[in-house]
Amino acid sequence: MPDLKPTQDLQNSLDKVASIYTEALAKPAADLLMTETGIITFVGGGIARVKGLPDAFSEEVLLFPGNVLGITLNLGVEEIGVILLGDDPKIKAGEVVRRTGHVADTPVGDALLGRVVDATGKVLDGGSQLNIHTRMPMEREAPAIMDRAPVKVPLQTGIKSIDALIPIGRGQRELIVGDRQTGKTSVAIDTIINQRGTEMICIYCAIGQRGTAVARVVETFREAKMLEQTIVVVTSGEDQPGLQYMTPYAATTMAEWFRDQGKPVLIVYDDLIRHARAYRELSLLLRRAPGREAFPGDIFYIHSRLLERSTQLSVALGGGSMTALPIIETQAEDISAYIPTNLVSITDGQIYLSPGLFRKGLLPAVDTGRSVSRVGGKAQLPAYREVAGDLRLSYSQFEELEAFARFASRLDDESQAAITRGKRVREVLKQAEHKPLTVIQQIAMLKAVNEGLFDQVELDQLAKTQQKIATALDTQMKPLATKVDAGKKLSDADWQSLMDFLIGVIKG
Numbered sequence: 001m002p003d004l005k006p007t008q009d010l011q012n013s014l015d016k017v018a019s020i021y022t023e024a025l026a027k028p029a030a031d032l033l034m035t036e037t038g039i040i041t042f043v044g045g046g047i048a049r050v051k052g053l054p055d056a057f058s059e060e061v062l063l064f065p066g067n068v069l070g071i072t073l074n075l076g077v078e079e080i081g082v083i084l085l086g087d088d089p090k091i092k093a094g095e096v097v098r099r100t101g102h103v104a105d106t107p108v109g110d111a112l113l114g115r116v117v118d119a120t121g122k123v124l125d126g127g128s129q130l131n132i133h134t135r136m137p138m139e140r141e142a143p144a145i146m147d148r149a150p151v152k153v154p155l156q157t158g159i160k161s162i163d164a165l166i167p168i169g170r171g172q173r174e175l176i177v178g179d180r181q182t183g184k185t186s187v188a189i190d191t192i193i194n195q196r197g198t199e200m201i202c203i204y205c206a207i208g209q210r211g212t213a214v215a216r217v218v219e220t221f222r223e224a225k226m227l228e229q230t231i232v233v234v235t236s237g238e239d240q241p242g243l244q245y246m247t248p249y250a251a252t253t254m255a256e257w258f259r260d261q262g263k264p265v266l267i268v269y270d271d272l273i274r275h276a277r278a279y280r281e282l283s284l285l286l287r288r289a290p291g292r293e294a295f296p297g298d299i300f301y302i303h304s305r306l307l308e309r310s311t312q313l314s315v316a317l318g319g320g321s322m323t324a325l326p327i328i329e330t331q332a333e334d335i336s337a338y339i340p341t342n343l344v345s346i347t348d349g350q351i352y353l354s355p356g357l358f359r360k361g362l363l364p365a366v367d368t369g370r371s372v373s374r375v376g377g378k379a380q381l382p383a384y385r386e387v388a389g390d391l392r393l394s395y396s397q398f399e400e401l402e403a404f405a406r407f408a409s410r411l412d413d414e415s416q417a418a419i420t421r422g423k424r425v426r427e428v429l430k431q432a433e434h435k436p437l438t439v440i441q442q443i444a445m446l447k448a449v450n451e452g453l454f455d456q457v458e459l460d461q462l463a464k465t466q467q468k469i470a471t472a473l474d475t476q477m478k479p480l481a482t483k484v485d486a487g488k489k490l491s492d493a494d495w496q497s498l499m500d501f502l503i504g505v506i507k508g
């Protein structure tokens with residue numbers, strides 16, 4: 001009988017194999033990476049249709065060839081409709097698409113300040129990559145009613161005609177509306193520039209604009225030393241409509257991050273008509289039923305859910321605020337077109353810029369009769385309210401009187417005086433671009449014109465006189481300025497000292 005006992009060497013090898021098996025079995029099994037994949041059935045015009053992803057959810061991010069991202073928009077039984085955020089020639093029908101299981105998100109944080117980025121966080125200013133690891137969904141729910149507080153703090157635009165006649169408060173949504181080239185962007189940019197030195201964080205969201213126009217805006221911020229406090233979020237007209245559509249939501253998420261930390265934020269959407277058009281393009285390609293002006297049925301909802309996210313939060317939630325200035329371009333002054341009326345009804349007021357006033361050189365071309373601020377009046381600083389009180393009414397009375405006076409050969413003294421005063425008010429409300437005024441400067445000009453101190457000054461000399469007042473105020477009226485900025489009422493003695501100062505400068 002041969003000896004069947006293993007040799008020592010064989011025994012050692014068997015033990016080794018056994019220990020390897022025991023060790024391997026003791027380890028947790030490796031996770032299997034499961035990804036659902038679908039097949040592209042159509043691609044073109046910035047959208048794709050995909051088959052074979054029955055579990056994909058609404059607004060889920062899908063990964064296309066070439067790492068292009070897509071977002072699901074139409075969930076059909078057979079096929080799903082996807083908007084593409086990028087462009088790649090490799091994307092063809094028949095290629096594979098992967099689910100990611102998460103919704104579209106965007107980077108948030110302090111590192112975005114001073115930068116120019118797109119909706120996905122891609123750096124567009126040629127600078128270093130963003131060092132940000134926190135991302136938040138582009139689409140988020142608006143704060144609940146009980147988490148909101150009334151609009152009480154003013155947001156100074158630095159533009160006399162707006163701060164005096166159509167005041168805006170923090171947390172308000174005020175539409176800037178007008179035909180092309182009427183100064184819409186300038187009003188928004190000047191409002192941002194006027195926030196320099198305050199704690200306000202500003203977001204300028206350019207949708208479907210020319211690259212040169214955006215570069216000019218960025219340069220204006222840089223020159224005004226406002227870029228460090230601002231984030232510029234851009235999609236150009238050449239970008240995919242899907243990216244243009246998502247950009248304002250992403251910009252709002254970036255703003256919310258600051259708002260939720262208790263900071264005040266100002267966000268400008270320039271402009272939402274381009275946003276609506278991008279969405280119309282996508283919807284038509286995705287074969288959604290067209291409605292009025294070929295816009296899809298949910299066109300109102302895309303803007304209302306965007307603007308609902310702007311608000312003044314309650315103290316319990318940190319007291320942060322997000323003020324929105326959406327811009328809308330009208331055609332042939334038709335404010336009752338579909339998208340402009342939708343936005344007028346969503347927002348808390350509108351600043352209407354008139355091409356007629358622009359042509360006459362009355363800049364900024366704010367048409368006070370067609371502009372309104374539904375909540376901001378309550379937020380006006382007390383001292384400001386005293387001088388701006390009934391300016392709106394008296395100014396519109398003057399405009400009527402002036403129109404009537406064109407036909408009348410002789411006017412009584414009272415009407416003549418009202419016209420003299422009104423013309424000076426109109427001159428005082430004129431303001432150059434990128435020259436925002438402080439609150440005390442505005443109060444001083446309005447006080448001077450209200451009290452008739454400018455009645456004897458020639459119209460063509462008024463700009464010079466105002467300049468003199470503005471310069472002298474900076475050095476001579478500092479305590480008064482501090483009092484006004486602190487939201488205090490001015491006493492009779494304060495008003496008298498302002499009058500004495502004004503008389504002195506005008507005479508001097």
Ligand SMILES: Nc1ncnc2c1ncn2[C@@H]1O[C@H](COP(=O)(O)OP(=O)(O)OP(=O)(O)O)[C@@H](O)[C@H]1O
Binds near residue numbers: 182183
């Ligand atoms: N207060 C102002 N004083 C002098 N010029 C101004 C003023 N506001 C605007 N402008 C000039 O008017 C022109 C149009 O302004 P802006 O680009 O802001 O208008 P817009 O309505 O936004 O134009 P678009 O239709 O191109 O969007 C610009 O050349 C700008 O410099």
